[in-house]
Amino acid sequence: MSTGKVIVSAESVVMDYQTPTGIKHVLNDISFSLLEGEFASIVGPSGVGKTTLLRLLTGLMQPTSGTIRINGEVVTSPPPGLAVVLQDYTRSLMPWLTVEKNISLPLKRLGLSKTEIAETIELVLTEVGLRGNQKNYPWQLSGGMQQRVAIARAIAVRPQLLIMDEPFASVDAQTRFDLEDLVLKVRDDFKITTAMVTHDIDEAVYLSDKVVVLYGSPADVKEIVKVDLPYPRNQVASRGREEFAELRTKIYAQVRGLQ
């Protein structure tokens, strides 16, 4: 799935926070890279700094030392060609805008004509299975559907890099499976390089080409686990494979500090 071009690279990234009680070291020397078309998950125990790492990747925060490059450019603010899907869809979609306005808001800057914007909206809503919901407001939709809108908005900008922060943590289990498969499909159709934070190890294995395991305080990259499960993946067959069980056991042990 990958062309070998490096889209994201983190080089010796260190992150310290200034807190009232002193300096808190969160990330200690994080390095990894992500090739074009790859899907990487970042896992680790609660509070290890997964979301911090993600915020650094988006350019919303700057590392204390080390560099993050996207497309070879050092990230100092959110770069062009980036899209995000966040856990809290109720706060990342604008409730005062309809579904179509939510999606078109970031498109307005890209110099697309009105027709192109309408076509894009139609295309991405069809992709996520929400065709015809243009005029609805996000709060009229279920949680899973709102997250689909967030995914549609993200792919509408044709991002080079999609960043997802626990995107399925707030929906029920069945919806979660549906959304995971949607992400696989979207990724296949749009060839988007993706980095996702999750605390669900099964989900990380199911979706990813590589899993970056963070561990420790401050956190290091414990291991970058390659996932060789064949494509196309599906919930029953892929999760039933022997490699799947081995990978999840291995990563689980690492996240728990047992290995």
Added chain:
Amino acid sequence: MIKKVSINAIQSLWLPISLVAAWWLFSTNSEDPFFPPLSVIWDQFVLLWVFDNVPIHVVPSLINLFSGFSIGVLIGLVGGVIIGTNQGLARYIEPSVDFIRSIPPVATVPIFIMIFGLNYEMRVAAIAFSAIFPTMLAVIQGMHSNNPTLLDTAKVFRLTPFQTLVRVRIPAAGPIIFSGIQVSLQVAFVVTIASELLGSGFGIGAFTLIATDTFMITDAWTGVILMGILGYLVNLVFNLVERRALRWYLASKKLS
């Protein structure tokens, strides 16, 4: 549906109807010159305000109210956005704003009389001045309470500063801003009446004051009642506008 409407009507109307009925009943045989029977006040009210004196007294008051309120709210919105989006600036300006807004708005009327004289400009300026602060403070507070996730989303999707302000930050603060504007409206109404108490022959405030001073007590009562009705109607219009503008908010709250 009909049942629900009638229950709502009973819930909101029983008290005003009872109060008016009680007033009517207990004042029927009143001979106190200061408390004429409500029936007498009512006859006079119809005589004066349906609609002979409306152009002379009601229209000027409403024009003053509307002009002053609009100017004040506009300044409040712009000022609030500027102060609310600049953390640094807020520290330099907010203490002064806090001081000025602590002055009772009615007490500033004499200052405006000194500046403008006893005229239309003075009244509008005093009303506008009083309307600025509730709106401005609400906008500042609203900007500060913008959810960080929302702002992060705007940044990552590289919205322009203008888009972020108009499409994200101001709508997000909408409910807070509207409650500020409503306070501005109430204060503006008070100052509208107060500004007419000095050196004016026109306006409901002026009419009521002159009636009191000339012992036309029944006329004065009709003025008071008219102010009540107008205040209520103005608020009603405001609520309709608010409900339209915040439809997304009210509907989303109902669903959650």
